[in-house]
Amino acid sequence: MRNNKYNASKRECLQGHVHDSKREAFRCNELHRMLENGEITDLKIQPRFLLIEPWRYLWRYERAVEYVADFSYRKDGILTVEDVKSEATKKDDLYIVKRKLFEERYCRDDKVIFFENAR
Structure with missing residues (x-):
């Protein structure tokens, strides 16, 4: 299917x-x-990460924006967030924006790394 x-x-x-x-x-x-x-350690399947908080603007409510990775786990104390991607999915605009937002919010120090697993 x-x-x-x-x-x-x-x-x-x-x-x-x-x-x-x-x-x-x-x-x-x-x-x-x-x-x-x-x-x-700490393997998680399809973990969710908040990218943009929900908020209200005048009459309109905007829901939160989340990024759902394929996996997350800890190796040597560092949280690794991993996505398995093909060449086609790596070029998807929505994926690229969410990946960049994730890296901006979570990968500012050496405690979290993002790994794009493309074979």
């Missing part, structure tokens, strides 16, 4: 999570092996 404009098929990883692509499911399996081996 095709699930998006990039013709990727939904896939299930060995842990039973449904992912947007075969590549993402494979990466989930890799990360779970790393978690079991003690290489990473």
Whole structure:
């Protein structure tokens, strides 16, 4: 079954999570092996990060803007936020804007890094 404009098929990883692509499911399996081996900690699947707070302007209410990454985990005490992307999805305008907003808000110090996993 095709699930998006990039013709990727939904896939299930060995842990039973449904992912947007075969590549993402494979990466989930890799990360779970790393978690079991003690290489990473605090693995989260599709974590949400607030980019812009909700606010009201006169008569109009604007909802919050969030970024949903594919994975987040800690390695050597540093939070890594990871997205598995193909060449096509890396060029998506909305993705680029949200990635830049995420990096502006969260990657200002050495405590959080963003990793775009494109194979």
